[in-house]
Each structure stands twice: as structure tokens, then as C-alpha cells.
Amino acid sequence: MNVAIIIPSLNAPTLARALAALAAQTDTPDEIIVVGRDEAGTLAAFPTVRFIDTGAPVCAARARNLGMAAATGELLLLLDADCVPRPDWLARHRARHAAGETVVGGAVELRGSNYWAQSDNVSMFHEFVPGLPPGPRLLLPTLNLSLRREVFESVGGMDESFPGAAAEDADWTIRIRRGGRRLWFDPAAVVAHAPARTTPRDVVRHWRNLGHNAVRVRLRYPTEFGTPGGARRAWWWRLLSPLIAARVTAGVYAKRPLWPHWPSLPVVYATKIIYCLGAARAIDSGFATQ
Incomplete structure (x- = not known):
């Protein structure tokens, strides 16, 4: 099965490291x-890319x-420029597709360059x-995702009206799931994610934008998420943000693999409040219902 790996990059300083891991x-x-x-000019050192x-x-x-759209492979693998895949990453994705899956998401190793990047990772990829x-x-998140070309051709591409911050991932993979494809999580296909969000300001901006999108x-x-009717009102998000954040944070740390990351708990809780406030802002602006 021919494989094409697609990496979006806007002058990412981590791109060379990701490409070296692919080699x-x-x-x-x-x-x-x-x-x-x-x-x-990072790609000058990688002439086959x-x-x-x-x-x-x-x-x-x-x-x-x-x-x-430009790829020729039967299997499309999406990887972010700030991710470093383990040496068996491609083999794991290939094997899962050979077993019959059509959409496979891999695991995210919560590697961060400092406390803030690490905590952002815990809050973002705990599932x-x-x-x-x-x-x-x-x-499934698209920083580590593979799908057969037929899925892309039948469902179509990602919604480009989203400014980013992972909301487009959720929208697209739910559409794929609604199209009758199973979304399979394989924890053996691992990438290490090292985001550039290394300061409190970076983390606040990221989670405010994520909530907005x-x-x-x-x-x-609403059916997939069990979204309550009150979530269409900005005041609901603002008023209940501490309770929503507490409930989500408790769910994060209910997972045994997250126990070693308990020092990040205060940041995880804060990011969930910021998310709620970003959601309220989106409702105020009318963006949320577009």
C-alpha cells in the first residue's frame, strides 16, 4: 500500500526534526x-521531500x-511539523490498515520543552x-492520523473556514464518522508532540482561541457531544465555567496514564475556564452558529 505523508508547516523550526524522524x-x-x-530553507537538506x-x-x-489532493498514495498520513514519530510509527499505521481499518489515529506522547508546554499537552491530548x-x-486529532484515499474522496476535505486551534480536526473526523467510517485509536502509533506554547501567554491565547472555534x-x-440547550447562550458558558472546568479536569485525571502529570493540574483547570470564556466570546460574535 503506497503511503503519502502530509505535513503542514509555516516556517516551523521543528520541521527538520520531524523529517529526520521520518527518514x-x-x-x-x-x-x-x-x-x-x-x-x-529547511527543505534544502531534504531533496526528496x-x-x-x-x-x-x-x-x-x-x-x-x-x-x-496532491498526494498519489493510497494511504494518507497526516503529521504536524512539531511532532516526532517513533521509528515504528509508519509500520503501526500500515499494519492497522492492513487489518481492515480505514481511519486510524495514533497516540501523543506528552513531551513539552517546559512546564507550560507540558501542561498544554496534558490538557489538549489527554484522550x-x-x-x-x-x-x-x-x-481524532490530525497531528497523527491516517486514512485511505477513498475516505478523503468520499467525505471531502477539512472545513477551511475554521481559523485553526484543532476545531477543524474535530469537525472533519466527526463528518467522516457520520459518513459511516469507524475512527480507530491505536495507542501503539506514537508521536512525541513538542508545541511552541512555552509561556503562560501562549497557553492562554491557545485555549481562548480553541474555545472560540x-x-x-x-x-x-449536539447529538455527538450531548451539547445542552444552554450552551447556545454566552452567559451559560461564563456562569458555569468553574463547574465545567472542574468536571472536565476530574475526567482528565481519572485516567491512570495521566497520574504522573499531576503537577499540571492547576494549568489544566485554568485552560478549561479559558476555553469556556472563549466559547462565550464566539457566541457573542455570532461565529459559533455559522
């Missing part, structure tokens, strides 16, 4: 495509759509860490 895979990809901008220069910054959804059992999921997905798919 060290036990299985060799047939095609690697980087989409976006490379003003630093195909580069699609967008000319100007584009959102991650647009970059991934361009890469998937997809190594050590959790494999099985079907409601949604993700509430639109929650309102779009």
Missing part, C-alpha cells in the same frame, strides 16, 4: 509532502487539503496518550 522509520514512505512556507509553497500563510485545514486502550473514538463544532453536532 529513520522502519518502513519507508513512498512520498513526503510539506505544504506551506519554508522561508528558512515534495514542497507545495502556498506563497502566503494559510490555515492548517487548507494546507492539509492541498497536500491530500490520546499511550497507555490508553485501543478502540473506536468520537473524534470548538464551540462551533459542539453546537454543530
Whole structure:
């Protein structure tokens, strides 16, 4: 099965590390495509990588759509530029598809360069860490995702109207699931994620934007998320934010693999409050119901 790996990158300083990890895979990809901008000339050291220069910054959804449309492989693997896959990463994805799956999401090792990056990772990817059992999921993140080309062709690409911050991942994979495809989580296909969010300001900005974008997905798919009617009102998010944050944080640390990350608990709780306030802002602006 021919494999194409697609990486969106806007001059990512971590791109070289991700590409070096792909060169060290036990299985060799047939095609690697980087989409976006490379003003630093990082790709000069990787002559076999195909580069699609967008000319100007584009959102991650647009970059991934361009890469998937241009790829020739039967199996499309999405990887972020700030992720380092383990040497057997590609082999694990391939094996799961050979077993019959059509959409596979891998695990995220919660590696951060400092406390803030680590805590942001815990809050963001706690449902997809190594050590959790494999099985079907409601949604999957696209920083570590593989799908057969037929899925992309039948469902279509990601919604490019989302500014980013992972909401487009949820929207797209729920649409795939609604199209009759099972979303399978394989904790053995692991990438280490090292986000650039290394300061309190970075984390606040990320979670404010995530709440702003993700509430639109929650309102779009109320059945999948069990979204209550009050969630359509900004005051609901503001008033209940401490309680919502407490409930979600408790769920995070109910998972045994997250116990070693207890020092991040205060940040995880704070990010959930910030998420709620971002959601309220989106409802105030009308963005949430677009």
C-alpha cells in the first residue's frame, strides 16, 4: 500500500526534526509532502521531500487539503511539523490498515520543552496518550492520523473556514464518522508532540482561541457531544465555567496514564475556564452558529 505523508508547516523550526524522524522509520514512505512556507530553507537538506509553497500563510485545514489532493498514495498520513514519530510509527499505521481499518489515529506522547508546554499537552491530548486502550473514538486529532484515499474522496476535505486551534480536526473526523467510517485509536502509533506554547501567554491565547472555534463544532453536532440547550447562550458558558472546568479536569485525571502529570493540574483547570470564556466570546460574535 503506497503511503503519502502530509505535513503542514509555516516556517516551523521543528520541521527538520520531524523529517529526520521520518527518514529513520522502519518502513519507508513512498512520498513526503510539506505544504506551506519554508522561508528558512529547511527543505534544502531534504531533496526528496515534495514542497507545495502556498506563497502566503494559510490555515492548517487548507494546507492539509492541498497536500491530500496532491498526494498519489493510497494511504494518507497526516503529521504536524512539531511532532516526532517513533521509528515504528509508519509500520503501526500500515499494519492497522492492513487489518481492515480505514481511519486510524495514533497516540501523543506528552513531551513539552517546559512546564507550560507540558501542561498544554496534558490538557489538549489527554484522550490520546499511550497507555490508553485501543478502540473506536468520537473524534481524532490530525497531528497523527491516517486514512485511505477513498475516505478523503468520499467525505471531502477539512472545513477551511475554521481559523485553526484543532476545531477543524474535530469537525472533519466527526463528518467522516457520520459518513459511516469507524475512527480507530491505536495507542501503539506514537508521536512525541513538542508545541511552541512555552509561556503562560501562549497557553492562554491557545485555549481562548480553541474555545472560540470548538464551540462551533459542539453546537454543530449536539447529538455527538450531548451539547445542552444552554450552551447556545454566552452567559451559560461564563456562569458555569468553574463547574465545567472542574468536571472536565476530574475526567482528565481519572485516567491512570495521566497520574504522573499531576503537577499540571492547576494549568489544566485554568485552560478549561479559558476555553469556556472563549466559547462565550464566539457566541457573542455570532461565529459559533455559522
